[in-house]
Amino acid sequence: MKNICKTLSLICLLGISQTGYSQQASAYELTLDTKKTGAPVQSTMYGLFFEDINFAADGGLYAELIKNRSFDFPQNYMGWYLSGNVELRKDNPLFDKNPHYVVLSDPGHPHKRTAIENEGFRGIGFKANGTYRFSVWAKTSGTSESQRIRIDLLDSKNEIITTQKIDITSPEWKKYEVVLTSKLTDAKGRLRIFLDSKGSVALEHVSLFPTDTYKGRENGLRKDLAETLADIHPGVFRFPGGCIIEGTDLETRYNWKNTIGPVENRPVNESRWHYTFPHRFFPDYYQSYGLGFYEYFLLSEDMGAEPLPVVSCGLACQYQNEREECHVPLNELQPYIQDALDLIEFANGPVTSTWGKVRADMGHPAPFNMKYIGVGNEQWGDEYVVRLEAFTKAIRAKYPEIKIIGSSGPSADGDKFDYLWPEMKKLKVDLVDEHYYKDPEWFLKSAGRYDNYDRKGPAVFAGEYACHLPNRANNLKSALYEAAFMTGLERNADIVHMTTYAPLLAHIDGWQWRPDLIWFDNLSVMKTPNYYVQQMYAQNAGTNTATLIQNGTPLTGQDGLYASAVYDKEQNCYIVKIANTSADSKDVKITLTGLKKQAAISLGDCTELTAGNLEIENTLAEPSNITPQKTTATIDGSTLSVKAKGFSFSLYKIKL
Template sequence: MNRRLTLLSAFSFIASVWIYSQGVNNIIVHTNKIGTEIQPTMYGHFFEDINYGADGGLYAELVKNRSFEFPQNFMGWSIFGNVKLLNDGPFEKNPHYVRLSYSGHPAKSTGIENEGFFGIGVKAEQNYRFSVWARGEKQKIRVELIDNDSMGETQVLIAQELGINSKEWKKYELILTPKQTLDKSHLRIFLTSDGTVDLEHVSLFPTDTWKGRENGLRKDLVQALADTKPGVFRFPGGCIVEGTDLTTRYNWKNSVGPVENRPLNENRWHYSFQHRFFPDYFQTYGMGFYEMFLLAEDMGAEPLPVLSCGLACQFQNTDEDAHVKLSDLKPYIQDALDLIEFANGSTDTKWGGLRAEMGHPEPFNLKFIGIGNEQWGPEYPERLKPFVEAIRKEYPDMKIIGSSGPNSEGKDFEYLWPEMKKLKVDLVDEHFYRPEEWFLNSGNRYDNYDRKGPKVFAGEYACHGKGKKWNHFYASLLEAAFLTGVERNADIVYMATYAPLLAHIEGWQWRPDLIWFDNLRSVRTCSWYVQYLYGHNKGTNVIPLTMNNKAVSGQDGQNGLFASAVLDKDDNTYILKVVNTSDKGQKLNIEFKGIKKSLAITDGKCITLHSDNLDAENTLDDPNRIIPIEKSISVDDNVLNTEIEKMTFAVYKFKLSKK
């Protein structure tokens, strides 16, 4: 009787385990097979001046058209009284300035007023540095921050007088401290004396910039970039590297030196989309290559500048005459060599000396350089070749990045990859803005790439929802899923950067974007949190992770699961990233195999990013709607039994300790 009951109990137990196991995803982490090293550059940022990302965004200058160099010289300005525009100013590359003269009647005023970028955002009790290059003898101006739409007793937020007394051009400064916060103030300047004063390079910056630098960057936006712990920072683009035509390509040499003498450049994004047309969108180069090298250094990221290969944007230029002929490429190649000297050269070199003059005598230790953006066809590799040869000869250790064109597959992609191998570039820049299905089906994209050729830089990617080309949680979830395959293939993928990076809520041309902002606030999207979770949980080495002896890449029979595992050797931590893209919760049985008997996995934590509403997103008014949630989690005998909620990105972290 007792034996029969024992057998029945055993049978019942086995049956219950069998029934339970049918709904369990059994995942094995092979801890005794420490895999490839993960590059420090694996996750980072790509910056382009699109969506008012530089002027009006990351660059903290609050005055639009500060040197009166826009093609319509008073764009952004209102003028009143006796104001003249002249063009023999003190700065060769920015010759225009204004002359304010007595109106002829004491009851009439002469002055200028600047609207800023969708207004000028100021905060109560914060200091703002007004500066101007001026010329005049015993003259005075009054500088005001105003509420141009005020319905109250006064328009004026703060006002100060500034004396101008010099026959020669001289820089003058004062500090304005408004008593109230306003997102759309204006800057107004009155002539308050009876004579004449000349004004050039009219500027207004918060004193509280990133690291307190003059000509600095907007602090909250830089903080959002730095908080993801980026390993690489690619700049300055993107399509602006190419320009709408060659004359409007980004010329790095125009973006260095004294900021007052950096010439204006057209921004190709101001008229690229008729439905998002911004004719007042230009590049002052105030945030130039020096500032971007500094920013990379501040964030602990490797700088990755990209230069023109002599091809203008091929989408907009089909005529061969629009591009540089092979015989005329020498100045473009010299630009690349000179840039490396600017970044790394000693202070007794021409360009290294300029870097030192600008305040950074130490080299920036540049290791990577990109040549060309999204070029295609034989005209690209034939132009890239002489760049590669010249850089290899002068700087043999420099890592050169080529391109696979604007698409993630197809004719141009298939043509360019073999060409990049022939040229022996070090990395190939792949771009893919693709819909949900592409991301769901691409978890194993890099599993079968050639391991002997160039490495991969996933330089621009984002999930664009079908009919939902804007930020929402589901798109971010699929980006997290895709990145498990990037991480699993860290031996071939060395870098990955989401794009675009920044967008002004009133001035965007392209979406989705990683960080949105207005004149005073910024918001970190769900895609930003995906970058944050990968950047903070990168690990040092890949660890094989399988389900039914296969990589967990969302393929048939894997219940919509994507997963990867890494070891962080620095603190003996195993980190698993699991993404459930299905509409059902999934039971997980995760076994850590191969751990020595003297060691054990201890209790850890689980960080999840989830939303019941797949279309939901963080906004400026509700910035914390969807954020990661952390909780403690337990393991038993090196096995984790848990359940991952539907539509969830989860990061599991466990310490390896002695028993």
């Protein structure tokens, strides 16, 4: 009798075990509904947000290699080293917004030399056989006789790489150019200008650009960085910031009108990031505005992205300015509103309009077809709402077709967030900009964040977000957790219309904030695992959402799995994305329901991003530790079977 009981007990245990195994195995059986096409995925769904932080503009995307090229930093010689007889002057300036220039004169001794030398941005990067266009506005000073300067490219050992001479032939300001070829590669070079005659010469706007810029433009962009941005295939490009829109004070806010017109006459502006973090203090961080609104619009056009400029709403950074007198009073707000209206005319107006003519004179007669404008950055409180209301009324009255983006404050929740969303609905803005720099667990728990958002109000713009790890830059963990969170963005594309990771760029020798999507030095670029996640989503955005569920609910972290799907009309395929945040591989079966009779499906491209553990990262020395790789799957009838590796993000195309 005891043996029979033991046998029955064992049978029962085996039955329970087998039942448990069966439930566990079926836990990853999903259905993909092909009968009903979901909501449109906006072309702006995945994009880029640019802010001049981490030396992202000067010293980064902007290809100018000379720091303080017009001697108009508050410390006029910052970035320069002087020898001999050098005088700073600003009488009868060539450019009214950049009035300073230098005069190099004979030192008065046969064994002394007059020279100026520029350190660049943490050095100047030269590539072997690369060509560099040196230019300067110059004139003879105090003499009608021709004078001569010598231009040297120096390596990090202070040895001459190559040299050229220029004769300054006129007592009137004139632009001189020469192209130099580097004989070697060096990331920490310098530029030196010698006076090579016995008289005096005046020099203004000393410039050095690689000739091989993005799209070959003078005053252009650093080619490798711009191509890295374009390779994401962004749908929207938000610029020029963030917090620099506000400024530490109103005097240092980003004023778009100072960034257009001749590049030589765009005034220097103080970057609010050079002193924000005492532990990452960069007192030489200024904005030359050489990369300005015209160049941002051009880059948007080049990348095929919708331009999304952001303008000041008259509030200085509220973190740094708690007193009302730090901001523009409501009765003095009109010039700021006019700036926004003028910006729309600059972007879209005919060449016969005031600001449309400015655009045309800069080389772009055709309008940029701007559709969106952001008013303010991370503003909050009633002081923001009343100012935004004034902007909204004015823009709606003159440009009703322009979509206006308001703010939900500096965080994804809390009092400021809870106050602002209802106010944004009352103002009937088109999108609300949400920002979240959060820890890994927040990203995993928030994959369902937008599942129950109000569909009757404004759409969502996830304008700044990144998974933050303690004292770390970027690794597989942060990228994977962002990928998991983004399945929720994709699933809710009917309400989420734009998303942009932040910050975008960081110089390895000059960063203030991390993590960042792309890291670089003076010669090379490193794409983070986070970059590849953004790229995989953007290049596979689809045209419509698709319903992918398990037992009637989406995968939002069950056993570490997250999943979403879209349909792509142009390719006539479904694209399934799966993030496995657990260490164990998972067998996942996805059955397509609602297919037409005799329909046959086939497997398209399959890609995965994974590594042995979550701590692995890319570096400038080893930029390919984690990159997307081809993977495999199988299709049997109407079922796709995949093995989602541990710690992986993968996508699978199912062709109809």
